[in-house]
Amino acid sequence: MSAGARHLYVHLPFCAHRCGYCDFVTLVGRREGHGAYVDALLAELHFEQDVLADDVETLFLGGGTPTFTDPAELARLLAALPRAAEVTVEANPETVTPELAALLRTGGVTRVSLGVQSFRPELLAILERRAGPDVVRAAFYHLRDAGFDNISLDLVYGIPGQSAADLRHDLAEAIALGPEHLSCYELEAKPGTRFTHAHGDELARQADAMEGYFELVVETLVGAGYRWYETANFCRAGRRARHNLGYWHGEDYLGVGIGAVSTVGGRRWRNRASLGGYLGALAEGRLPPRDEEAVGPEVAHRERLMLGLRLDEPVPLAQVAGAVDGEALVRMERLGLAERRGGGLALTRRGRFLGGGVTAELMAESPAKSTI
Amino acid sequence: MSRLDPIRNFSIVAHIDHGKSTLADRILEVTQTLSRREMREQVLDSMELERERGITIKAQAVRVLWRGRQLNLIDTPGHVDFTYEVSRALQACEGALLVVDAAQGIEAQTLANAYLAIENDLEIVPVVNKIDLPQADPDAAAGEVAQLVGESPDRVLRISAKTGEGVEAVLDAIVERIPPPEGDPEAPPRALVFDSSYDQYRGVVAFVRMVDGRFTTRQPLRALAAGTLFEAEELGFFSPERSPTPTLEAGEVGYVVTGLKDVSRLRVGDTLTAQARPAAEPLPGYKDVKPTVFAGLFPTDSDEYPDLRDALEKLKLNDASLFYEPETSQALGFGFRCGFLGLLHMEIVRERLEREFDLDLLVTAPNVAYRVLTKANEELEVHNPSDMPREVELVEEPYIRATTIVPKDYVGSVMELSNERRGRFHHLEYLSEERVLLVFDLPLAEIVYDYYDQLKSRTRGYASFDYDVIGFEPGDLVRVDVLLAGDPVDALSLIVHRDGAYARGRALVDRLREEIPRQMFDVPIQAAIGSRIIARETIRARRKDVLAKCYGGDITRKRKLLERQKKGKKRMKQVGSVEVPQEAFLAVLNLDGERK
Numbered sequence: 001m002s003a004g005a006r007h008l009y010v011h012l013p014f015c016a017h018r019c020g021y022c023d024f025v026t027l028v029g030r031r032e033g034h035g036a037y038v039d040a041l042l043a044e045l046h047f048e049q050d051v052l053a054d055d056v057e058t059l060f061l062g063g064g065t066p067t068f069t070d071p072a073e074l075a076r077l078l079a080a081l082p083r084a085a086e087v088t089v090e091a092n093p094e095t096v097t098p099e100l101a102a103l104l105r106t107g108g109v110t111r112v113s114l115g116v117q118s119f120r121p122e123l124l125a126i127l128e129r130r131a132g133p134d135v136v137r138a139a140f141y142h143l144r145d146a147g148f149d150n151i152s153l154d155l156v157y158g159i160p161g162q163s164a165a166d167l168r169h170d171l172a173e174a175i176a177l178g179p180e181h182l183s184c185y186e187l188e189a190k191p192g193t194r195f196t197h198a199h200g201d202e203l204a205r206q207a208d209a210m211e212g213y214f215e216l217v218v219e220t221l222v223g224a225g226y227r228w229y230e231t232a233n234f235c236r237a238g239r240r241a242r243h244n245l246g247y248w249h250g251e252d253y254l255g256v257g258i259g260a261v262s263t264v265g266g267r268r269w270r271n272r273a274s275l276g277g278y279l280g281a282l283a284e285g286r287l288p289p290r291d292e293e294a295v296g297p298e299v300a301h302r303e304r305l306m307l308g309l310r311l312d313e314p315v316p317l318a319q320v321a322g323a324v325d326g327e328a329l330v331r332m333e334r335l336g337l338a339e340r341r342g343g344g345l346a347l348t349r350r351g352r353f354l355g356g357g358v359t360a361e362l363m364a365e366s367p368a369k370s371t372i
Numbered sequence: 373m374s375r376l377d378p379i380r381n382f383s384i385v386a387h388i389d390h391g392k393s394t395l396a397d398r399i400l401e402v403t404q405t406l407s408r409r410e411m412r413e414q415v416l417d418s419m420e421l422e423r424e425r426g427i428t429i430k431a432q433a434v435r436v437l438w439r440g441r442q443l444n445l446i447d448t449p450g451h452v453d454f455t456y457e458v459s460r461a462l463q464a465c466e467g468a469l470l471v472v473d474a475a476q477g478i479e480a481q482t483l484a485n486a487y488l489a490i491e492n493d494l495e496i497v498p499v500v501n502k503i504d505l506p507q508a509d510p511d512a513a514a515g516e517v518a519q520l521v522g523e524s525p526d527r528v529l530r531i532s533a534k535t536g537e538g539v540e541a542v543l544d545a546i547v548e549r550i551p552p553p554e555g556d557p558e559a560p561p562r563a564l565v566f567d568s569s570y571d572q573y574r575g576v577v578a579f580v581r582m583v584d585g586r587f588t589t590r591q592p593l594r595a596l597a598a599g600t601l602f603e604a605e606e607l608g609f610f611s612p613e614r615s616p617t618p619t620l621e622a623g624e625v626g627y628v629v630t631g632l633k634d635v636s637r638l639r640v641g642d643t644l645t646a647q648a649r650p651a652a653e654p655l656p657g658y659k660d661v662k663p664t665v666f667a668g669l670f671p672t673d674s675d676e677y678p679d680l681r682d683a684l685e686k687l688k689l690n691d692a693s694l695f696y697e698p699e700t701s702q703a704l705g706f707g708f709r710c711g712f713l714g715l716l717h718m719e720i721v722r723e724r725l726e727r728e729f730d731l732d733l734l735v736t737a738p739n740v741a742y743r744v745l746t747k748a749n750e751e752l753e754v755h756n757p758s759d760m761p762r763e764v765e766l767v768e769e770p771y772i773r774a775t776t777i778v779p780k781d782y783v784g785s786v787m788e789l790s791n792e793r794r795g796r797f798h799h800l801e802y803l804s805e806e807r808v809l810l811v812f813d814l815p816l817a818e819i820v821y822d823y824y825d826q827l828k829s830r831t832r833g834y835a836s837f838d839y840d841v842i843g844f845e846p847g848d849l850v851r852v853d854v855l856l857a858g859d860p861v862d863a864l865s866l867i868v869h870r871d872g873a874y875a876r877g878r879a880l881v882d883r884l885r886e887e888i889p890r891q892m893f894d895v896p897i898q899a900a901i902g903s904r905i906i907a908r909e910t911i912r913a914r915r916k917d918v919l920a921k922c923y924g925g926d927i928t929r930k931r932k933l934l935e936r937q938k939k940g941k942k943r944m945k946q947v948g949s950v951e952v953p954q955e956a957f958l959a960v961l962n963l964d965g966e967r968k
Contacts, residue, residue, distance in 0.1 A: 009924055185920045214916045231918050247924045261925045268928065293928065303931050307922060331949065335893050354892050357917040360937035 004053035004254075005264050007246040010041060010081065011257025012074075013064040013275070016094075019128045020195035021187060025259030025273045026064050034070040037257075037275070038077045040282040044256045044271075045081075047287055051264045052082070052254050058243035059084040067095040071103055078107030086110055086242045088152075093131035096139035101146035111150040111241075112143050113183070119173040120166050123159045126199070133173065140177050150239060152181035157213045159187055160202040167213055171220045180239040184217045185232050186210070214353060231310040231355055248311055250304040250319065258288075268295050298322060302363055305345075309359050312352075314344025325364040332358055376623035377552045381444045381581065383462055383494075385485035386471035387836065391501040395471060395533040395542070396434075396445060402539050403436040403443070405611055432567070433464075433579055433625045435609045438543045444609075444625035446566065446581075448485070454713060455840065456661045456693075459488050460566040460641050463657055464581035464625060467495035467550030469542065470517060474500045474508035474530070478516045478803060479836035480775045486520055495550045496521045497529065499542060504532040516803055553583075553623035560651040561585030563620070563628075563644040565595070568635055570689035574605065576632040580620070580644060583655060587620045587628065592647040596654040600637040601647060605629040635689045663695045663711025664770055664841055665718055665738050665820060666755040668863065669725070670707030672732035672954055677706045683729035684708060687721060694721060699756070703863040703947045704734060704957065709756055711741075715820065734954050736863050740817045743768040743844050757865035760851045762902050767867075768844040770816040773798065775838050780808050782831040789826055793818035794869060814839075815847060817867070852877050852906070854884070855898040859948035863957055877907040885909045887956035892917075895950050 013027045014034065045052075059081055066074070066089050078087075088111040089104055096114070104112065118124050119133040131139070143151055153174050157167050174182060189196040189203050196203075218228055226234035230248060233241065246253055252264045259273045271278060272289040281288045295303070301323040308315030317324075317340075324345065332338035337351035337358045351358050386392040399405075433446045448461040462468065468489040472478055489496055498517040503510045514528040529545060531538030563580040571577055587593065591604050606629035608616040620626045632638060640661075643654035671680045684696050695711035712718040718738060725731050744752040745766040754760050760767075774795070776786050783800070790797070790812040798811040819839070827835050850873050854864035864884075868876050877899030884897050890911055899907040922930050944951040 007924075183921075186918075188920050211915045214918070232921050244923060247922075247927070253924050255924060259925070261927075263924070263927070270925075299931070302935075303927055306931055306934055307927070310922060335949070337892060352918075353915060354917045356919045356934070357892060357914070357937070360934045360941070363934055363938050365938060 004051050005252040005262070006053045006055065006057040007243055007251060007253040008045075008052060008056055008059050008082065008084070009243070009253060009255040009257075009260060010059070010061045010077070011064065011255065011260040012037075012061055012066040012069050013258055014068050015063065015065045016068055016092075017128065017130065020198065021127060021189060021193060023190045023193060024064065027275060031070055033275075033279075034073040036279055036283075038069075038073045040279050040288075041077065041256050042080050043282040043285075044288060048254055048256065048262075051252075051262070056082045056084045058086040058246060059088070060243040061087075061089045063090055065090070065092045065095060067091040067100055067104075071100065075103055075107055078104075078109065083108060088113055088241065088243055090115065091139070091143075092129075093136045093139035096142050098142050098145065101142045101148070105146045105148070109148075111152065111181075112148055113152040113154060113181075113241075114139060114143070114179075116153045116174065117156045118159060118162070118166075119170050120162075123162055123166065126160055127156070137177065140179075150181070151179045152183060152241065153177070153179045155182065155184045155217075156187050157184060157217060158203070158206075158210045160199040160206070162206075164209070164212065164216060167216055168220070171217065175221070175224045180236045181241060182221060182226060182234045183232055184221070184234070186214065218353075227312070228352075229312050231352065248307045250300065250307060263295060266295050266297075266300070268293050305363060306359055309338075309345070309347050309355060309362070312346070314340075314342050314346040316344045320345065323364055324362055328361040332361060338362065376555060376557070378440065379442050379444070379553055379623040380467070380546050380550050381446060381465045381553060381623070381625055382467045382469060382497075382546055382550055383446045383448050383465045383489075384469045384471055385448060385458075385462075385482070385489055386501075387473070387476070387479035387481040387485075390471050390473040390476065390479070390482070391533045392471055395469070395499075395501065395531075395539070396447065398533045398536055398539045399436060399443075399445060399543065400434065400612065402536065402543065403438050405434070405436045432612075433610060433627075434612045435615075435625065436611070438547065441547050442624070443543070443546060446625060454693075454717070455484070455488070456659060456713075457567065457640055458485065459492065460564070460657070462489055462492040462494060463655075464564055464566040465492075465494055466553055467497060467546065469497050469499050469546070470521065471499045471501050472513050472517050474502045474510045474513045475505050477509075477513045477807065478520060478777065480777050480809075480838035481836065483520070483775060483777075483809075484838040484840070490521075496523075497542070497545050497549055498523060498527070499529045499531060501531055501533050503530050504535055504537065512804065555582070555622040556584045557586065557622040559584040559622075560649045561587055561644075561646050562651045562655055563587065564655050565638060565640055565642045565644060567640055568638055568692070570635050571629075574629045574631065576630045576635050576638050576689075578628045578630055578638055578644065580626060580628055582620045582622050582624045582626070584622050584651065585646070585649075586622060587644075587646070589616075589618050593628070593630075593644050594647045594650060595638050595642045595644055596651070597642040597658050598637050598639060600632065602630045602632050605631050635692050639692050661693050661713065662741075663693070663713060664740060664816060665712045665714055666741060667710060667712070667718060667738040668699055668701060668704065668707055668736035668756070669696075669710050669722070670701065670704040670734045670736075672734055674705045676731055679729065680708065680725070680731055680733070683725050683731060684710070686729075687724060691721070693717070701758075701863045702859075703861045703945055703952070704736075705945075707734075711755065712738075715824075734957055736957060737866065738820050739867060740770050740815075740820060742849070742867065757851055757867045758853075758862040760865075760867055762851065766846055767849045769847045769849060771813055771842050771845050772816050772819065772839040773842045774812050774814050774819070776810045776812070776827070776835050777803065778808060778810070778831050778835045779806055782834060783808050783810065785830040786810050786827070786835065789823075789830055790814060793823065813842065815845075815869075816841065850901050852880070853900050854880060855896075855900060856884075856888075856947050856950045856952065857893075857895050859950075861947050861952075873901060874906050877901075881907040881909045884956055885911055888950070888952055890914045891950060893949070 013025050015026045018028050087109045089109050090113045092115050116136050121132050221234045255262045258278045261270045269290045269292045278288045301320050305320040305323045384392045436443045446461050448458045500510050500513045510530050514525045518525040562584045563582045565578045567579040569577050589607050594601050606616050607620045609626040641658040645651040671677050688694050693713050696708040699707050699709040742754040744754050744764050747763050795812040795814040801809045848870045850870050852866045853860050881897050881899050893913045895911040897909045898905050
């Protein structure tokens with residue numbers, strides 16, 4: 001990859017509070033340490049400047065709660081990062097003030113992804129989220145006022161106790177704000193989290209009812225004119241998340257910060273999650289501790305299949321050569337779940353609702369068993 | 373006094389747990405064949421499985437010396453499925469100890485074995501065991517046994533095999549009451565094969581009772597029924613270790629090392645004679661035992677098919693009554709249709725395959741053998757429901773005569789169960805004021821499903837049960853097929869009586885709906901007799917199966933998740949387009965649990 005990665009991810013792990021269901025790499029508080037962390041990020045980026053393309057297409061600041069980062073440090077970071085056509089920052093509603101919105105705007109941010117989750121206060125309480133619906137709406141308008149014309153809202157469905165009516169309400173509230181983009185995720189209760197411990201029984205009880213929630217989400221948002229362009233993502237025309245498209249298209253990306261993953265030129269590495277180890281190494285001029293794996297052509301093609309089938313556009317067959325189980329493909333086609341069109345492979349509308357299972361079926365056990 | 377006078381050949385017959393093995397141990401100890409220190413508990417039960425289940429599967433013979441006499445104890449299998457083996461072991465004896473638990477009294481198996489012994493003209497020495505138990509009622513038990521064998525109650529020995537009390541008297545009674553063997557030491561040799569086992573170094577080892585004449589080491593021998601020729605590589609007896617001797621004489625019990633590599637060439641009940649001076653007539657009673665219960669055995673992982681084949685071959689070396697032939701099921705792939713002497717035999721074979729050969733097996737619902745007359749007037753024997761022609765002139769099924777002994781309060785329950793299972797009342801008899809013997813004739817097919825469990829639960833475990841196959845009778849039987857998404861599933865076909873077909877079809881369909889996970893499409897499940905659908909359910913298609921999110925940080929993990937999911941599917945059986953978990957095939961086995 002002589003050109004290098006054209007997508008850059010920056011991880012900002014700090015949060016005011018760790019939500020019970022969260023399994024991201026996060027650190028609560030530690031405001032005094034934000035400066036040192038930003039220094040380390042920039043040092044790591046400096047180390048990796050060779051793997052980054054000259055023209056970076058997208059930049060994504062994820063967390064954690066990037067907007068919880070000390071404003072001065074956040075401004076310093078934004079100023080030091082390379083320019084890009086799309087610069088996204090994840091934000092929690094309660095952190096979005098007119099000042100912060102302006103800071104982001106000045107810092108070159110083009111897109112904000114707002115973690116709404118729900119508009120029902122009692123459901124937000126279960127998720128341990130601080131922002132109520134009014135705060136969410138205020139944050140949204142602060143961003144609009146600051147000039148942001150590309151805002152995404154994150155919603156979660158399948159919250160313990162959430163009825164279909166609750167979900168309809170959330171979707172209607174979200175649509176009413178008129179965001180350019182929406183991400184809707186089923187709540188994943190990871191085993192071992194505090195959340196699963198507290199709500200596992202209720203989640204198991206409502207598992208059957210929740211089957212229809214995904215359909216409700218898709219029907220409602222598509223009905224409101226959004227494009228269901230990825231399993232969990234919806235957008236207005238021309239507003240796909242370009243950074244995430246890079247992942248789904250199998251393009252190289254560089255990730256910096258604790259726990260961040262990079263995939264460049266057939267090599268994938270993940271920084272360890274320990275803050276001390278990360279800061280220490282970079283302060284001494286060393287690379288942070290990492291785990292590495294090779295992503296050979298065979299694995300790359302399987303991943304391309306897995307990620308590509310999440311999209312509403314076909315994956316070109318040439319990019320998944322050796323990864324598709326031909327027999328399974330015939331079976332899936334017969335069942336009306338997958339189809340070949342335009343020299344590529346895609347899931348049908350019904351196939352997309354069963355995308356995980358269909359993809360598992362389609363994945364060849366080894367290239368030898370693949371027939372296309 | 374004849375030359376055979378010093379010899380006594382005897383067996384011990386008893387119901388499970390009435391102390392047969394303990395008495396055998398004590399006999400070895402009292403005769404100083406084995407010291408207490410040397411003795412493992414229950415030496416005669418050599419297989420691990422037997423030890424665990426407290427039953428004896430393979431008969432063996434041990435020689436002990438008592439007051440100048442040679443006593444040969446021939447151990448018999450303790451279960452109904454091995455009636456033929458028991459009868460051959462008994463044929464090798466002149467007498468039998470009939471052991472009854474002083475607290476339990478006579479049980480169904482006691483009766484079955486006592487009748488077998490009486491049929492074989494054995495001198496029966498009745499023994500009441502466990503007189504040391506606090507709840508023992510030796511007088512009642514002795515009364516029952518005395519009545520059964522037509523003896524005076526004073527002639528019933530009262531012992532405790534556990535403490536050793538009375539065991540010497542038992543040995544004396546063996547010498548006094550059981551006659552010495554009769555036989556002509558000078559006639560052409562004849563020996564009854566009453567059991568065999570397979571030794572991986574020495575081949576088939578036959579356990580024999582010399583009836584006439586004598587065998588010498590290296591003598592060329594011949595099995596009369598099978599026509600097999602071989603040389604007696606070694607002769608000997610067990611005491612309880614293998615003790616080689618140069619000859620086996622008329623009246624004696626011992627073993628012959630044959631060097632044969634195939635146990636089926638030397639069947640239990642066959643007669644051995646000398647090639648050079650063959651006997652004109654074989655000993656009576658040889659019978660080619662036929663399996664009565666059949667089931668398909670399939671490896672869970674189809675790659676293990678060759679291992680299963682090898683394992684069955686090895687098991688067959690030690691178990692001539694095991695029958696198997698390759699079977700190909702559309703649903704389950706390659707496996708074997710196996711025939712067993714009964715349900716316990718099936719259970720034992722299955723456990724040995726899983727335990728000793730480390731195989732993961734899927735066993736289909738057992739069925740009996742059917743005799744079929746087709747419309748074209750052809751006679752068939754059907755071992756597999758999916759082989760049953762849909763149009764038949766006549767079907768006959770095996771019937772059993774079932775003996776149940778219960779406390780009198782449970783007579784109604786047993787009657788009710790037997791009626792539900794198409795039983796015909798034969799007779800009822802009071803063994804004592806408290807205990808009743810009930811005899812019913814039933815189709816064997818009706819006890820192949822959970823009859824024992826039902827009997828046990830409805831009599832609170834008090835019933836004892838035994839049966840004999842008495843013949844074939846015509847029945848109004850139909851074949852019920854199961855269709856998944858329109859495709860018939862051969863492994864789930866059943867043959868049932870027409871009256872019960874609807875209920876069985878319904879139960880099967882309901883059960884499958886629970887067992888088969890939802891698929892990516894609707895799956896109709898139907899039960900049908902011929903082209904007539906008698907029950908139907910639908911497993912609704914799944915509506916959602918997606919990985920919630922997938923970004924740069926978790927691609928590796930999500931890929932591995934899908935790869936595992938794909939591997940997991942390999943363990944499912946693909947039936948047409950439907951993925952069926954292996955457990956679903958066992959659903960038919962458990963239907964009756966819900967029938968009541």
